[in-house]
Structure formats: structure tokens, C-alpha cells
Amino acid sequence: MRKIVLALFAALVTSSSAHAACQVGKLLEFKVTMRGAQPLADVGINGRAVRFTVDSGAFFSTISPGTAQELGLALEPSPVQLRGIGGAAGRTYVTHVKSLDLAGIPLHDIEFIVGGSEMGGGGLLGQNVLGIGDVEYDLGHGAIRLMRSKGCSANNNLAYWAGQQPVSDLQIDYRDAAHPHTIGTILLNGVNVRAVFDTGASTSMLSLNAAKRAGITPSSPGVVPSGAARGLGRSVVETWLAPIASVKIGTEEVRNVKIRMGAINLSEADAIIGADFFLSHRVYVSNALRRMYFTYDGGPVFNVEPSRVIDQEGTPQTIATDNVPAPTDAAGFSRRGAAETSLREYKAALADLDRAVAMDPHNGRYLLQRARTDYLLHNPIAAFTDLDLAVKVAPSDPEIRLARAESLLMRKRKADAAVDVAAIDAALPREADERLTLAGIEQQLDAFDQSISNYDRWIAAHPDDSRQSVALNGRCWTRALAGRDLPLALKDCDAAIRREKSPAYFDSRGLVELRMGQYDRAIADYDQALQLAPRTAWSLYGRSLARRHKNDPSSKSDLDAAVAINPALPARAEALGIN
Secondary structure, eight states: OHHHHHHHHHTOEEEEOSSTTOEEEEEEEEEOEEETTEEEEEEEETTEEEEEEEOTTOSSOEEOHHHHHHHTOOOEEEOOOOEETTEEOOOEEEEEEEEEEETTEEEEEEEEEEOSOOOSSSEEEOHHHHTSSEEEEEGGGTEEEEEEEESOOTTSOOOTTOTTSOOEEEEBOOOBTTBOSOEEEEEETTEEEEEEEOTTSSSOEEEHHHHHHTTOOTTSTTOEEEEEEEOSSSOEEEEEEEEEEEEEETTEEEEEEEEEEEOOOOSSOSEEEOHHHHHTEEEEEETTTTEEEEEEOSSOBTTBOOSOEEOTTSOBOOOOOTTSOOOOSHHHHHHHHHHHHHTTOHHHHHHHHHHHHHHOTTOHHHHHHHHHHHHHTTOHHHHHHHHHHHHHHOTTOHHHHHHHHHHHHHTTOHHHHHHHHHHHHHHSOTTOTTHHHHHHHHHHTTOHHHHHHHHHHHHHHOTTOTTHHHHHHHHHHHHHHHTOOHHHHHHHHHHHHHHOOOHHHHHHHHHHHHHTTOHHHHHHHHHHHHHHOTTOHHHHHHHHHHHHHTTOTTHHHHHHHHHHHOTTHHHHHHHTTOO
16 A cells, blocks of 8 residues: 555645644545444545445455445455454455545555455445554544644644643554554543444444453343444344443543443454544544544534543533534535434434535435435425435435335335336346345335345345345245245245344244244244244234144234234235235
8 A cells, every 4th residue: 555655645735733843734534424323435446436434443445345346346365354343254355446536636556355244335444544644533524534743742732623622632552564453441430441443333332351341241230232233244243232330531531321242352452432432522543653632522422422521630521613614515514414413413414404405406315315314303204305306316326216215115105116126126236235225125015036136146245244144034034925935945044043143033934934834943933033022013923823723722812912013914914825
């Protein structure tokens, strides 16, 4: 990546910090749009726009296998192993991109690793780009800036934007090619814990080992299950939400928060500080000085509202916004609206997205953003209207079409949804990540052949993706509903359950076994599903049928419970020949 370093340093524009001898300059700025808690930036690869997750937790920039196939990139075997919270990502490759547009700077013959899961975009921008100098993370205002400091020492405050706002700081580890991550020691309930600062992780997470040292286990009071977490590797990780009395990061302390914990195994750390922290802070990482400077930028910390945020002396911090320039164009209002949505400031987000749409009414992505925010504000009619408009102005955008198809299903307009689905299916590349969502929609439309075909394509193109269990279960469930290829369906469900003990997967396998006349096995799987999710109508109904076949009188109570939850289910099952 020497070419990247030389090109960016040539673009350096220097501005002075508070101390005249210390200068801080910007190399380049990524404009990022938050999708949930993921910072996404548009990158040009061989003349095509690809959306990447900006991931400070990735040691090297990567392209997902599906996107590499879609772009027609040549692959060479690589000895590198990618690891994330889901463990190892399997086999990797190296590819050379002929042309890379990085925030407006054209670069040529740039190397990427190919491997891992789709992470909300076509790849990850990692530390081989983010770590070439200093870096500023300003997710709340839609930007990540690569920086360079000169003549600065530990006595300087590199948070040049802060003004009179209190600045916290934390010593971080020395970085080199063998140790590329941003890592520091935080205090968790007064106990030292090594943490990696990772913008690619949507939420912060503790290892079970770190939580135990802080006096917290999955059986501690107030700890509740929090579902499965997915990351770069093949596997999923069971997690819990734990109450934490105190988290101290450098000179800032956050009290009485809840943080996820799980069986993660990180090579150099015991905790991940994720995008939920970065969204509520503006952060400057000085790799040269081995320090991280940050200010509280507003909103919840760790995605749960804290009791207060305090500095070292115990004074509540205030939020300074005078030095943040207001957006001046539609793209700026869109980015700020996305960040506000991530911070759950939905009304402020809607106001900004209204401005974006008013300034550029023919941009389908702005309409899609506003529709999603309206959903969160429980304004479905406004959301439906925006989705219909978005398809009119951007009919070939698969993300917009998929969102509209899902909304049409909600509106019981299956025929119209089928039109969108057909358009998407014809336009998508064979390896596209969107085929996973498309297969699920086609299953709901009873387009079983098309659904199975798209699951086949996605599974083949994404062999190491952590969502393989989702796809395998989807294909199992589709075949079970259709009543065809049941041995293959059973094989898929078995594989999904080996990866993840989800109630939905036990429910799917129960239906396959019911169809195959394996009633005892079906009842056992339905028991498992209902133990994890007691109000699942399909599981109750399926168990009632299996018990009826065994002349078990308790089948009636299961049937009554299923109908109470979903009165239309018996007719649906009868139409599918499930009896």
C-alpha cells in the first residue's frame, strides 16, 4: 500500500492546532453514511461504485468473495487467515484492483484480500488505509478523516475541534504491521481490560473472560440473553446483555450502562469498543503519539442511555456544536440524518431527510432513507409513499426495489410485490448479496422454485459467510413448505442447527420431520423451538399435528394456542397440504 501512502501525503493540507509548534493536517476525508451502526463509504473499483464498511478493526482492506465474483476480479491463493468474532473466515485470496478511487484520489494496481462475510457492503476498508498516519472518526457528522500531525508531543491536545469542550484521552499500543489495531486498556468495574476500538463492530462487546473478571457472568442478576452476534468469520456467537456499573475509557467514565458479552476470542484484546461508542464521540487517534483523544458528541453511549458522562474530575460534560459546520447540500443532510437515525434521534433525522429530499427530489436513496426513518416513527403511510416514489425515480436500484417489495407484502399486495421481485431477479448479478433477501421474499410469495434457486446461488457464492445458517434454514423451510426434496431439506436444517441453535431452525426441521412422518423427532424439535420461543404459532401448530398422528390428546391444546396467535394458520397449512 505504499502507493496509497505517497498519493495521500501529496494531498496534504496543513492547518495549525492550538499550539503553534504542533500542526495537524488532513490527508483526505471519507464521507460516510451510517446504516444502522455501520459507517459506509463509496469507493470506486475498476470504474464501478462499491460501498465499503470503514472498519478500524480490520487489519487489511478486504473484498467479500461474492463481490469479487460480481466484479470479475482475478484471484490468487493467499496464506492470510481472517478472523473476527465468528472465528476464522476460511480460505482467502489476493486480488489486484486495476483502478481504485479512494475519496476522489485515483490509485492503480492496489492489493486487497478476498474472503470473509458480507458486512453490509462489498468489503472493508481496514488499517492498511486507516493507519497510514493519524485518523479522526467523526461518525456523528458523517466523516472519517485521514490525518497527519507534525511537531506534536504528548503535551499537545490534538482534538483540534474541541474549543472549551472537555477532552478525554487514552494511551494506546504501539502500532506496526504485526500489530495493526487500535488497542488500549480500559477499566470495567475498576478492572483492567484490553479493548480494541472497532468501527466495524456495530455494538461494543465484552469477552466472557473479561466480564467474569469484572464480576459478571451469564447467570448474574440483570443479565439477559441478547441473541446471536455475527462477524467476519463463519460462526455465530451467543451473547447476553449485562448491566455494567462503570466503564472508564481514559479520562472519561460512563456509569450504569448495558453492554453485550459473548464467547469472543480476540488475539490481543478482551473487549471490543464498537461503532455505538464512536457515534457518541468524536475521536482522534494519534498513532505517532500513541494516544487517542475524544470528546463526547451527544446521544447514548454503548447504545443505552447512561446516567451521565463525566470527565476525570467528575464534572458532567457538555456538548459543543458551534464548531461543527451545518450541511449545505442534500448529501450532507442525508449523512447527518443517517447518523441521527443511528442515534435514535428520529425526529431530527426526519427533518434533515426532508431537507435532503427537497433539495434533490430525484434521488431514490434519500427517499429510501426517509421511508426507513418514517417506519421507526410509526408512520407507515408516509414510508409507503416514499418507497413508491423511490422506485419511480430509481427503478434499477435493487436495495430500493427490495424494500418496496417487502412493504408491498406488508400491504397484502402480493401481485405488485411479484413484479418488483421479477425485476430484481432479472437485474441482479448471479453472485449478488441481495439474493439472500430476495429468496426470502420469494418464499413468502410461494414462488418456491425461484426462492430455492436464489438460495442455491447465494450459498454457492458466499461459502464462508456467517449468514450461511440463515440461508440454509431458508432453503430448508422453503422446501418444507413446498413438500419437496425433504431429505435435502433435512440436511440443510441439520447444517443450520450445527452452526446456530435458533428456535426458527428447530421449527423448520420439525416441519420437515412432520412431512416425512417422523413424528417423535418432529415433537422433539418443536419442544426445543417452543422452549426458546414459546409463542411461535407454526411450532405449536406443527406439534399439534404430530401429536394428533400419535393420538396424543394434548394436540388440542397446542392447536388452540396456535389459532389464538394466528387464526389464519390452519387454512394456510391446509392449502400447502400440511396435515
